[in-house]
């Protein structure tokens with residue numbers, strides 16, 4: 787017998803003797819469960835302005851300086867006017883002066899090499915970045931990062 791939990795998991799192996807009882811039925815206790823959602827979906831990070839800045843550590847890709855959220859912009863690496871997409875791979879954090887200087891050009895055309903690459907972040911890397919930034923703001927960073 788195979789049971790599905792809302793289509794999300796499948797029981798691969800059941801316990802031979804232990805049962806789970808509901809008021810009307812009893813089921814064998816699952817021993818091995820396989821998640822049907824693939825890892826990509828579980829690992830999905832929503833594409834937002836704030837998440838782009840977290841991915842890039844609030845750093846401008848062109849001058850390498852750190853900024854607060856209100857001072858950063860989302861730069862299209864390949865300009866939007868040339869069909870550049872608004873997604874993880876074509877958006878990079880840039881301060882307003884660098885973004886203005888680069889204007890409607892690619893980094894190569896503008897002779898403004900990117901100091902780091904655009905990439906789609908994993909959910910776990912974003913959780914760590916957000917957690918470490920929030921704990922730094924709260925003054926708890928020494929608990930986590932200055933051990934030893």
Ligand SMILES: [Zn+2]
Nearest residue numbers: 846849881884
């Ligand atoms: Zn800059």
